[in-house]
Amino acid sequence: MNCEVIAVGTELLLGQIVDTNSSWIGGQLALAGIDSHYQTKVGDNWSRIEEAVRLGLERSDAVIMCGGLGPTQDDITREVIASVVESDLVLDEGIADRIREMFKTRGREMPENNLRQAMVPEGARTMAQQPGTAPGLVVPVETANGDQKVIYAVPGVPYEMKEMVLGTVLPDLQARSGITSVIESRVLRTWGQSESGLAEILSQRISDLEVVGNPTLAFLASGVEGIKVRITAKAATSTEVDRILQEEELFLRELLGDLIFAVNEDNMESTVLTLLAERGLSLGVVETTTAGYLAHRLATARSGTEAFSGGVAARGAGILSYLLKGDPGAWQPDEAAMQLARVARGILVSDVGIATTSIEDPARATESHPFGTAWLAVSMEGFETVEQVSLPGDLERIRQFSVISLLNLLRLHLERSRS
Amino acid sequence: MNCEVIAVGTELLLGQIVDTNSSWIGGQLALAGIDSHYQTKVGDNWSRIEEAVRLGLERSDAVIMCGGLGPTQDDITREVIASVVESDLVLDEGIADRIREMFKTRGREMPENNLRQAMVPEGARTMAQQPGTAPGLVVPVETANGDQKVIYAVPGVPYEMKEMVLGTVLPDLQARSGITSVIESRVLRTWGQSESGLAEILSQRISDLEVVGNPTLAFLASGVEGIKVRITAKAATSTEVDRILQEEELFLRELLGDLIFAVNEDNMESTVLTLLAERGLSLGVVETTTAGYLAHRLATARSGTEAFSGGVAARGAGILSYLLKGDPGAWQPDEAAMQLARVARGILVSDVGIATTSIEDPARATESHPFGTAWLAVSMEGFETVEQVSLPGDLERIRQFSVISLLNLLRLHLERSRS
Numbered sequence: 001m002n003c004e005v006i007a008v009g010t011e012l013l014l015g016q017i018v019d020t021n022s023s024w025i026g027g028q029l030a031l032a033g034i035d036s037h038y039q040t041k042v043g044d045n046w047s048r049i050e051e052a053v054r055l056g057l058e059r060s061d062a063v064i065m066c067g068g069l070g071p072t073q074d075d076i077t078r079e080v081i082a083s084v085v086e087s088d089l090v091l092d093e094g095i096a097d098r099i100r101e102m103f104k105t106r107g108r109e110m111p112e113n114n115l116r117q118a119m120v121p122e123g124a125r126t127m128a129q130q131p132g133t134a135p136g137l138v139v140p141v142e143t144a145n146g147d148q149k150v151i152y153a154v155p156g157v158p159y160e161m162k163e164m165v166l167g168t169v170l171p172d173l174q175a176r177s178g179i180t181s182v183i184e185s186r187v188l189r190t191w192g193q194s195e196s197g198l199a200e201i202l203s204q205r206i207s208d209l210e211v212v213g214n215p216t217l218a219f220l221a222s223g224v225e226g227i228k229v230r231i232t233a234k235a236a237t238s239t240e241v242d243r244i245l246q247e248e249e250l251f252l253r254e255l256l257g258d259l260i261f262a263v264n265e266d267n268m269e270s271t272v273l274t275l276l277a278e279r280g281l282s283l284g285v286v287e288t289t290t291a292g293y294l295a296h297r298l299a300t301a302r303s304g305t306e307a308f309s310g311g312v313a314a315r316g317a318g319i320l321s322y323l324l325k326g327d328p329g330a331w332q333p334d335e336a337a338m339q340l341a342r343v344a345r346g347i348l349v350s351d352v353g354i355a356t357t358s359i360e361d362p363a364r365a366t367e368s369h370p371f372g373t374a375w376l377a378v379s380m381e382g383f384e385t386v387e388q389v390s391l392p393g394d395l396e397r398i399r400q401f402s403v404i405s406l407l408n409l410l411r412l413h414l415e416r417s418r419s
Numbered sequence: 420m421n422c423e424v425i426a427v428g429t430e431l432l433l434g435q436i437v438d439t440n441s442s443w444i445g446g447q448l449a450l451a452g453i454d455s456h457y458q459t460k461v462g463d464n465w466s467r468i469e470e471a472v473r474l475g476l477e478r479s480d481a482v483i484m485c486g487g488l489g490p491t492q493d494d495i496t497r498e499v500i501a502s503v504v505e506s507d508l509v510l511d512e513g514i515a516d517r518i519r520e521m522f523k524t525r526g527r528e529m530p531e532n533n534l535r536q537a538m539v540p541e542g543a544r545t546m547a548q549q550p551g552t553a554p555g556l557v558v559p560v561e562t563a564n565g566d567q568k569v570i571y572a573v574p575g576v577p578y579e580m581k582e583m584v585l586g587t588v589l590p591d592l593q594a595r596s597g598i599t600s601v602i603e604s605r606v607l608r609t610w611g612q613s614e615s616g617l618a619e620i621l622s623q624r625i626s627d628l629e630v631v632g633n634p635t636l637a638f639l640a641s642g643v644e645g646i647k648v649r650i651t652a653k654a655a656t657s658t659e660v661d662r663i664l665q666e667e668e669l670f671l672r673e674l675l676g677d678l679i680f681a682v683n684e685d686n687m688e689s690t691v692l693t694l695l696a697e698r699g700l701s702l703g704v705v706e707t708t709t710a711g712y713l714a715h716r717l718a719t720a721r722s723g724t725e726a727f728s729g730g731v732a733a734r735g736a737g738i739l740s741y742l743l744k745g746d747p748g749a750w751q752p753d754e755a756a757m758q759l760a761r762v763a764r765g766i767l768v769s770d771v772g773i774a775t776t777s778i779e780d781p782a783r784a785t786e787s788h789p790f791g792t793a794w795l796a797v798s799m800e801g802f803e804t805v806e807q808v809s810l811p812g813d814l815e816r817i818r819q820f821s822v823i824s825l826l827n828l829l830r831l832h833l834e835r836s837r838s
Contacts, residue, residue, distance in 0.1 A: 012442070012445070012458070013445045013449075013455050013456070013457075013458060014445055014446060014449045015442040015444070015445040015446025015447070015449070016446070016639060017442075018437060018438075019437075019438070019441075019442065022434075022438075022460070023431070023434040023436075023437045023438065025434070026431070026432045026433055027433060027434025027435070028434075030432075030433045036432050037462060037464070038459060038460065038461055038467070038471070039432060039459070040457060040458070040460075041441070041457065041458040041459075042456070042457055043456060045456070048456055051478075052457070055474075220435055282735060282737075284735075284738075290715075290718075291714050291715060291717075291718030291719075291727075291729065291730070292715030292716075292717070292718055292730055292732065293711065293718075293719075294711065295714065295715075295732040296709075296710060296711030296712045296714075296732075297711075298710075298711070299709075299710030299711055299712075299732065299734060300710075300712075300815070300818075305734075308710075308734050308735070309737060309738055310710065310731065310732045310734040310735055310738045311710070311732040312729065312730070312731050312732075313711065313715075313718065313729045313730040313732070315724075315728055316701060316727070316728030316729055316767065316768060318728060318767065318768025318769070319703075319728055319729045319766070319767050319768055322766070347738070347741070348735065348737065348738045349735060349737025349741065350735070350737070396719070399719075
């Protein structure tokens, strides 16, 4: 079973909107065990949309069309589908009523155009929609040589599209392909090893799993946010899938230890803040080069934010002199970082203080402290440390790396001192 | 002349990476006056890549292939192209030397695989590349019926791709298509009016330009960053295009006044910082809900950052009590915001202080101050103001809106007091 995706809209070709819908659908198809070999973007042009659909039906078992279901004259997806499957468009009274109702409750006159959204190709099924938006379509197609294929049409508005893909398209595809098993993934997020380093640590396990075939492992690089190890498992029931994922996670934790900093949607900041919150500790930060970036990540973490007291972003000489009680140039950089971590505890009234500074100006770089040298400091009761690191890339990457490296330094201390 | 884009990479189909390259190329083609009717994503699979290229050559005059030029076995773009154009791949000694040199200077052994990147289809031209990366290719194709077409291959790494598209692909396409006119755009960034509000202000001008046809205007919504008005002009020379753009910008400025806050790549923070830097003024900020977001935007602005002294992100009760010298709850919220702006001048040793606070916790919302109410304050010599605003959306959008609204408040004062 394979399914391709056609995103419709001239604005996509012109680069005014990035087509994130196809990527998301591609990811969902992969998780559902359905192959997808092509994704196409095409403008609001009848003959080209039609050509794309015909080609899709030729080379794939199913086609998901995304966009072009709106009320304006540009939106011709449903008309093109009707033409391809040689069906008439008929008015669906239920949908028409809902559209009329939507305008009435908003106290607005309904332009006649809007009833185009209630037109459905004969033989097609509609997908549940939010009030007032275009319904999605499930359109069965019998090809010239008798194959049963299907076209799905979903709106281009991401949240409407996602609801229909998850609620109708994927279950329908799985039913058609005879997939009765449940497929789920779990992502272990790691920091501190390259992809090849992880592959080496896990090489035996990867070979073993290749023989068994279930679960499977994949590495996903995610830039400065470390490398993800994705476990994907397949079983008859959701409970059984969970058991396999759980078992594999435990097995991998044995091998990877504290290289793993989070699971699934958690990230470095939510892990650190949760560790702090569990112990009732608060965190204050002082940052120079990364000015505000560290504070913002902590303030917007998905959990544990109650442990974050605040931060000082020190850019000017005035604030730096104030924090260091004198000329910042009089300090060795590692001692300055350590002092800023201590100051963070004081000024931000926090149990734990962390600070980062770095050589951000190539003109200030020296042979011993080249561009990209950063200092990471942690200060808390019974523990103080400062690390000098060499970070790669441009200023933007150096900022990102120093923030995540500093948080990781605190994480390792908190995790190792827990046991 | 039309040109389609084929992005190569299984990771694109799986949704592990969003294909922003095709969008960017689409935007550039449009600006260069070259039509693009299709964009396709295809995995690292020989027969499917080959099918996509053949189809592209059938229906378009040119094909840009993006990705699949790396050193690993997955990367087969150059081999597929050689097969489509029926050419042999030959080792380009110049490129091979550069690759060997790159490994040598890094003190690393070169895996033999890397020489695959030096293989070039006979009859093709290579594009200048950064040291050590895959060269791009310009491959002329004569179709069965004698049409002269062309395949371009560029790497998937965005900055390498962009360099080659701007430096080689677009000029080559324009030369082939006989386009001798120059097309350029200028973007006026606005804040403070809806798209329909702008359309109303500019309606007469839009009608007038529709008759003339050059320049053209387009509105591009950019979320919380306001609405862009794009002027596109076409002329025989770059000087003439610049003159048209300049004239139109002046005309629109008459109509839009200080709704325009920046041009092209500039944004709200670089505009504000540049206005401050021009007067030798420094800026300190205190933020609560937006913790660090405002500071980070200012620290990473593309110009004027020397005017930014730093910021305090106040999350915990301790730091807020310290800044407000007592119980924060004892203050009216507008007075608290004003006080924080004054404190920003003092603690951050700055000429100008700005501050923002807001109702971020639905549990703390009241009828008079619902969720999304924010206070924006500015304090500088001879001028103090505090504004209460109602911001739409979820917490993330409220944060973004309060930061840009606060910066806009300062911008308007600086611009209006300039004259």
